[in-house]
Amino acid sequence: MADKLLEVSGLHASVDGKEILNGLNLTVSPGETHVLMGPNGAGKSTLGNVILGNPEYKVNAGKILFEGEDITKEKTDARARRGIFMSFQSPEEVPGVTLEDFLRVSKRAVTGKPLKVFAFQKQLKKTMESLSMDESYARRYLNVGFSGGEKKKAEILQMLILQPKLAILDETDSGLDVDAVRIVSEGIRQYKNESNALLIITHNAKILENLKVDAVHVLADGKIIRTGGPELIDEISRTGFRPLEEGAAQ
Amino acid sequence: MMEEQLKNINTLPALTWNHLGVNRAKFTAQRPEKRAAVPATMPEAFAKIETGMGKEAETFAEQNCTAYHVIEAEENQEYTNTDSLRYSLTGGDPVVDVTLIHAHAGSRVTVLQSYTSGDDSACFHGGLTKIIAEKGAQVRLVQVQLLNSAGRHFDDVGFLLDDGAHAEIIQAELGGQCAYSGCLALLQGYQSSFGADTIYLGDGTRKLDLNYVARHTGKKTASEMKASGALFGQSDKIYRGTIDFICGAARSTGHETENTLLFSPKVRNRTVPLILCSEEDVDGQHAATIGKINQERLFYLLSRGLTEAEAKQLVIEAQFAPAIAKVPDESLQKTIRNYLGRRMQLDG
Numbered sequence: 142m143a144d145k146l147l148e149v150s151g152l153h154a155s156v157d158g159k160e161i162l163n164g165l166n167l168t169v170s171p172g173e174t175h176v177l178m179g180p181n182g183a184g185k186s187t188l189g190n191v192i193l194g195n196p197e198y199k200v201n202a203g204k205i206l207f208e209g210e211d212i213t214k215e216k217t218d219a220r221a222r223r224g225i226f227m228s229f230q231s232p233e234e235v236p237g238v239t240l241e242d243f244l245r246v247s248k249r250a251v252t253g254k255p256l257k258v259f260a261f262q263k264q265l266k267k268t269m270e271s272l273s274m275d276e277s278y279a280r281r282y283l284n285v286g287f288s289g290g291e292k293k294k295a296e297i298l299q300m301l302i303l304q305p306k307l308a309i310l311d312e313t314d315s316g317l318d319v320d321a322v323r324i325v326s327e328g329i330r331q332y333k334n335e336s337n338a339l340l341i342i343t344h345n346a347k348i349l350e351n352l353k354v355d356a357v358h359v360l361a362d363g364k365i366i367r368t369g370g371p372e373l374i375d376e377i378s379r380t381g382f383r384p385l386e387e388g389a390a391q
Numbered sequence: 392m393m394e395e396q397l398k399n400i401n402t403l404p405a406l407t408w409n410h411l412g413v414n415r416a417k418f419t420a421q422r423p424e425k426r427a428a429v430p431a432t433m434p435e436a437f438a439k440i441e442t443g444m445g446k447e448a449e450t451f452a453e454q455n456c457t458a459y460h461v462i463e464a465e466e467n468q469e470y471t472n473t474d475s476l477r478y479s480l481t482g483g484d485p486v487v488d489v490t491l492i493h494a495h496a497g498s499r500v501t502v503l504q505s506y507t508s509g510d511d512s513a514c515f516h517g518g519l520t521k522i523i524a525e526k527g528a529q530v531r532l533v534q535v536q537l538l539n540s541a542g543r544h545f546d547d548v549g550f551l552l553d554d555g556a557h558a559e560i561i562q563a564e565l566g567g568q569c570a571y572s573g574c575l576a577l578l579q580g581y582q583s584s585f586g587a588d589t590i591y592l593g594d595g596t597r598k599l600d601l602n603y604v605a606r607h608t609g610k611k612t613a614s615e616m617k618a619s620g621a622l623f624g625q626s627d628k629i630y631r632g633t634i635d636f637i638c639g640a641a642r643s644t645g646h647e648t649e650n651t652l653l654f655s656p657k658v659r660n661r662t663v664p665l666i667l668c669s670e671e672d673v674d675g676q677h678a679a680t681i682g683k684i685n686q687e688r689l690f691y692l693l694s695r696g697l698t699e700a701e702a703k704q705l706v707i708e709a710q711f712a713p714a715i716a717k718v719p720d721e722s723l724q725k726t727i728r729n730y731l732g733r734r735m736q737l738d739g
Binding site for chain 2: 193195196197217226227229234235243246247250
């Protein structure tokens with residue numbers, strides 16, 4: 142096992158000609174849970190999109206290594222097959238493709254192996270139960286007519302079925318009620334083990350309650366201005382981001 | 392090989408500016424050397440049925456027929472034919488099939504016609520299908536065209552619907568170098584209804600020319616025409632969809648929609664929705680959605696490990712799924728999906 146799963150160094154990235162990431166460095170090792178916090182517009186979602194190779198974003202400088210290999214110029218699907226996953230803040234609706242069929246196609250794509258149908262169905266049923274998702278959602282078109290909470294649960298369901306090496310959760314807890322946050326948080330706990338890693342983009346400490354957090358990063362103006370342990374979450378809850386931003390500016 | 396120029400087919404029922412190039416189409420048909428034994432004249436009940444491609448294509452098919460079928464579904468009986476009207480075409484052996492379907496009162500009829508290539512050679516198919524749906528009859532005609540990229544194909548269809556009859560046509564125009572088809576449904580019976588569900592795929596330099604007409608003459612008649620397609624490469628497509636409310640077709644409704652995905656800046660896509668009203672008390676609607684695949688949706692699919700070709704195939708299959716589900720043979724459904732997969736690999 143590589144001792145470093147993800148290494149982002151000196152990353153500059155822009156969208157529509159506007160630079161969003163401004164020399165960002167981040168290293169995540171297997172077994173770790175990293176939390177990324179920061180004010181709105183700091184570049185948190187941009188980082189997730191750039192790690193996954195969204196062609197809307199342009200990398201101007203820097204490198205992204207995954208398990209020691211340079212993936213900076215690799216296509217999104219190749220990165221996904223390496224084991225990078227992102228839970229989207231606003232998951233896309235795909236009419237005509239059921240959630241179950243999509244999971245089946247995706248699972249086959251990321252593993253590169255034919256699926257064992259009965260084992261897959263058993264795993265799907267069990268995982269949906271654990272997320273308190275009604276079985277009927279598997280037969281519904283992907284995210285079409287799903288509530289905000291069901292869409293987020295469907296993202297966590299995909300993560301649990303696909304078992305990526307690195308899961309980036311982009312504000313998975315936003316817009317969820319207390320019960321849904323608890324269920325999603327439990328799903329994340331189920332996923333986590335010693336060989337995979339999490340990068341959680343959040344504004345809310347609630348989703349982190351069941352998790353052992355290894356590092357908290359504060360992102361502002363496109364770079365990480367402070368890294369600390371879980372105690373940094375409490376500090377941010379008390380004082381907000383401004384003192385940290387001001388401290389970084391001095 | 393003898394050829395014949397069809398100069399006036401798929402004519403738009405109400406002509407527009409000539410420079411738009413959509414008023415009519417031309418097509419080069421191949422005459423077969425061997426012809427089937429057919430009656431000198433078409434049975435009178437069928438002879439009067441108009442077709443979507445028009446008289447020239449109809450006459451060519453009648454005069455050059457290589458396969459002739461008459462299907463009679465007795466009153467209140469069920470009739471299904473999903474096996475015997477499958478054609479595997481090869482170069483130098485043109486197929487021109489004429490099929491007459493008479494669904495007597497209260498009968499329920501399902502007919503499948505499919506056209507595939509037996510080899511890589513440039514084959515030719517011309518087809519004429521006429522359908523009478525008597526009082527209360529229900530007819531489903533499914534036509535699947537999966538010719539190779541050198542094939543030439545035309546398919547001319549006409550329906551005549553009596554009181555309370557319902558007919559639908561499911562057409563998959565997915566292959567060939569040239570794929571021309573036309574369908575006209577005359578809804579003359581009270582409360583008769585007609586549905587058309589068309590899927591088409593344009594790739595390479597394929598030329599697609601489609602002409603659908605729902606002509607309402609009976610009261611309280613209803614038509615629903617849906618077309619869904621994907622265009623790649625330098626393909627060129629014209630879709631004409633006409634709802635024609637004739638005076639007397641009071642309280643009739645007609646809806647038409649087209650949904651086209653464009654995958655190349657070099658495609659030529661022309662859509663001509665037309666609603667003609669000589670009757671005031673009707674409801675006619677049309678809608679068209681034409682555009683590129685949503686990039687955010689594509690990124691979402693790629694982020695789950697699908698290649699771009701697989702993602703496009705998934706989106707197209709999803710768009711085509713309702714029509715494919717109506718093909719009354721699961722193995723042919725699978726063949727269609729595999730065919731689409733191969734096309735996506737070539738164009739993806």
